Amino acid sequence: MEPLRLEQDKLDKKGSLSKTIDHVQKTIDLLVAARQAIAADASARGPTLAKLKRPVKASLDQVNSDIKDIYSAHKDYSKALDKKFKPQAMPTSQHDALASQPALTNRAIAMHLLREGQFNVAQTFIAEANANPNTAATRDGQDGDSLMKDNNPTHIYDMDRDSAGALQSSFAHMYLVLDALRNDHNLNPAIDWARQHSHQLDLRGSNLEFDLCRLRFVELYTQHNPDDPMSGPLRALEYARHTFPNFSARYMRETSSLLGSLAFAPALTSSPYKSVFFNHDAWEHAASSFIREFCAMLGLSEKSPLYTAATAGAIALPVLEKLERVMGEVGGQWTSVNELPVEIPLPHSYLFHSIFVCPVSKEQGTDANPPMMLPCGHVIAKESLEKISRGNKRFKCPYCPVEGHPKEARKVFL
Ligand SMILES: [Zn+2]
Structure with a gap:
């Protein structure tokens, strides 16, 4: 990694165009001055242009030499990159599940x-x-498969012009609200949106509407205008009287605590309310909570699935690469295409599906061997159930005394 870092340093040092901007500006200044001189006195045209030639050439030469430096630093850097990361075929290229989709x-x-x-x-x-x-x-020349042509719809599923347009205007609205929230600290559009979707947010157990109103309370509280005796805590109190009763009993504790802060108004920084009133993360927290709820209302996940998939893929790539290399060396082959023979460690936030491991066989559940719930509520894999019921006979649960018949077992969907 060291040579790469050295080249990176060189690029940082040489790769700046700020010097070049000065040189370009110098050229522009020379040209503007000459134009003004000629405009003021047309007879000065000949001598002005003659005088201009040399300095313009000199500053343009400087620009060129600056660019040459940058170009050579880039070339060295990409050489170092190529040396460090030798081009390799992507692993699993034989098992590209996306190729047919x-x-x-x-x-x-x-x-x-x-x-x-x-x-x-x-x-x-x-x-x-x-x-x-x-x-x-992502791939070129994959359109020759006539089977695929017959089976697939001729457009991007529901991504036709109308639905894309509707989605676009939804997201345009989301960015408008986010821009106001993040860049202008303007809560109005977000609060309006949350009010409109109050019922759905409540059903989802979301705190967004309350969080936004709490931010508004804090904002009013801390905006003290010496010319307006009603500003600051008094305005916040007025807002609280008006708004907080709309929030159900769910926020009783929070709202009464916020009102309690009024008693500490003269010395808020040393009060127990310091963290509520001086929380710099509160705006970003509200913004990300807004994105989450907004996407959820559209039936979408908080993060783009493509982003999640690509990131998870990048994390998994070294393991897959090693796996394919080792398999190649020992001449092994993947027998099941939908299942990897090794575990790929991913961060917790990238695990979306619960995994079922049968307590009897210790095998992981699959589509062919799904988890089955017995009448007593214990869950084992289908193959284990078939074994203990010896085909299709009454059996006793391996974990409790309750007896049952395979017909009574229910497939569990995780
Ligand atoms: Zn049981």
């Missing part, structure tokens, strides 16, 4: 662009993907 891949990319606010790029992408429906953006 160009429409799904395109849809994921289009959705990602829309939710990132890249609306123009998304529109162009959707138009091009719909024009070439059987080609995923």
Whole structure:
């Protein structure tokens, strides 16, 4: 890694164009001055232009030499990169589960662009993907498969122009609210949105509406205008009287605690309320909570699935690469395409599905061997159930005295 770091330092040192900007500005200044001189006195044209030639050439030469430095630093850096990271084929290229699903891949990319606010790029992408429906953006020349052509719909599923447009205007609204919240500390659009969706938010157990109103309370409280005796804590109190009763008993403790802060108004920084009133993370917290709830209302996850998949893939890549290398060396092959023969450690936030391991056979549940709940409530794998019921006979649960018949067992969906 050391040579790479050295090249990186060199690039940082040489890669700056700030010097070049000065040189370009010098050239512009020279040209502007000459134009003014000629405009003021047309007869000065000849001598002015003659005088201009040398300094302009000198400053342009300087610009060129600056660029040459940057160019050579970039070249050295990419050489060092190539040396460090030798080009390798992507592992699992034989088991590309996405190859047969160009429409799904395109849809994921289009959705990602829309939710990132890249609306123009998304529109162009959707138009091009719909024009070439059987080609995923990630791979070229995959459209020769006639089977695929027959089976797949001819556009990106529900990613047609209308639904993409509706999604785009939804996300445009989300970015408007977020911009106000993050950059202007303006709570109004977010509070309006939360009020409109108050019922759904409540059903989801979300605190967003209350969190936003609490931020407003804190904001009013701390905005003290010496010319307005009603500003500051008094205005906050007025707001609280008006707004807090709308919140159900769920927030009784929080609202009475906020009102209690009024007693500490003269010395808030040394009061128990310090963390509520001087919490710099509160705005970012409200913003991310807003994104989560907004996406949930659209039936979408908080983070773009493409982002999650690509990040998880990048984390898993070294393990997969090693696996494929070792398998290649010992001449082994993956027998089951849907299951990896090794565990891929991923951070907790990347685990979305619960895994069932049968307590009898110690095997992980699969589609073919799903978890089954026995009449007593204990859960074992289907194959274990078949074993203990010896085909289809009454059996006793391996974990309690309750007896049952395989017919009474229910498949469990995790
Ligand atoms: Zn049992």
